[in-house]
Amino acid sequence: MKIDKGLIGGSTILLILTLLSEKDYYGYEIIKTLEEQSDSTFQFKEGSLYPVLHRMENEGFVVSYREKSESGKERKYYQITPLGQEQLAEEKEQWLVFSRAVNKIALGNEFGLAGA
Amino acid sequence: MKIDKGLIGGSTILLILTLLSEKDYYGYEIIKTLEEQSDSTFQFKEGSLYPVLHRMENEGFVVSYREKSESGKERKYYQITPLGQEQLAEEKEQWLVFSRAVNKIALGNEFGLAGA
DNA sequence: TGACGTACATAGATAATCTATGTATAATGC
DNA sequence: GCATTATACATAGATTATCTATGTACGTCA
Numbered sequence: 001m002k003i004d005k006g007l008i009g010g011s012t013i014l015l016i017l018t019l020l021s022e023k024d025y026y027g028y029e030i031i032k033t034l035e036e037q038s039d040s041t042f043q044f045k046e047g048s049l050y051p052v053l054h055r056m057e058n059e060g061f062v063v064s065y066r067e068k069s070e071s072g073k074e075r076k077y078y079q080i081t082p083l084g085q086e087q088l089a090e091e092k093e094q095w096l097v098f099s100r101a102v103n104k105i106a107l108g109n110e111f112g113l114a115g116a
Numbered sequence: 117m118k119i120d121k122g123l124i125g126g127s128t129i130l131l132i133l134t135l136l137s138e139k140d141y142y143g144y145e146i147i148k149t150l151e152e153q154s155d156s157t158f159q160f161k162e163g164s165l166y167p168v169l170h171r172m173e174n175e176g177f178v179v180s181y182r183e184k185s186e187s188g189k190e191r192k193y194y195q196i197t198p199l200g201q202e203q204l205a206e207e208k209e210q211w212l213v214f215s216r217a218v219n220k221i222a223l224g225n226e227f228g229l230a231g232a
Numbered sequence: 233t234g235a236c237g238t239a240c241a242t243a244g245a246t247a248a249t250c251t252a253t254g255t256a257t258a259a260t261g262c
Numbered sequence: 263g264c265a266t267t268a269t270a271c272a273t274a275g276a277t278t279a280t281c282t283a284t285g286t287a288c289g290t291c292a
């Protein structure tokens with residue numbers, strides 16, 4: 001199933017910051033990891049992800065550094081900052097409030113229990 | 117808490133069609149109902165909602181008719197169509213898949229159980 | 233009579249993403 | 263040896279979406 005873009009857009013930063021709170025990732029790795037962990041629900045294209053990462057760096061949520069992989073290809077790694085940690089907490093809270101509200105109205109379910 | 121616009125945008129049609137699947141609503145009533153049922157999580161402005169309703173009518177998800185209220189004010193009621201019913205089912209399914217994927221990654225929870 | 237709530241509508245600014253394209257190297261298959 | 267695919271970055275431009283601001287109009291209440 002193709003998920004509507006509008007739905008995905010609002011959660012992109014939450015998803016990226018979640019990954020980065022565990023370890024440093026490079027852009028391409030984020031795309032592959034989100035695709036795998038979501039069972040292909042999320043299939044970001046480079047053109048969608050890289051500008052978001054640049055914006056996040058601009059806003060101080062992440063910092064980046066370049067490093068060569070074993071294969072010799074250069075990668076640009078992103079690391080979450082304390083400000084990014086705060087943002088992550090904020091976005092997670094917003095997601096909870098938001099998804100609970102949608103579930104209540106659209107599924108008639110106050111507790112955010114989706115489909116269980 | 118102010119919920120990010122991006123998050124809300126993708127679910128607008130799902131929410132509206134859910135209400136309309138129960139009874140006919142007029143625009144202003146949709147705004148008030150979503151605000152009330154979501155404990156003020158959703159606070160749509162007219163400028164945001166009316167263009168969406170017009171678009172939905174354009175796409176055949178709803179039809180509209182005008183009717184005077186007891187007070188004499190004219191209202192424009194929206195009614196869901198069979199195509200709108202299909203769209204509602206589709207959007208509900210998408211919401212389930214999407215929210216489950218976000219919950220799995222961001223909350224480490226495979227079943228979409230948010231905060232319980 | 234003035235303020236507020238109801239009820240509709242749209243123009244224009246703003247913001248966001250996606251499509252398409254480009255570069256470059258490594259690995260794989262034939 | 264050569265072509266294709268995967269990896270890995272980047273950006274311009276088109277498209278699309280929403281929000282802000284504004285306008286109209288009527289009813290009600292103080």
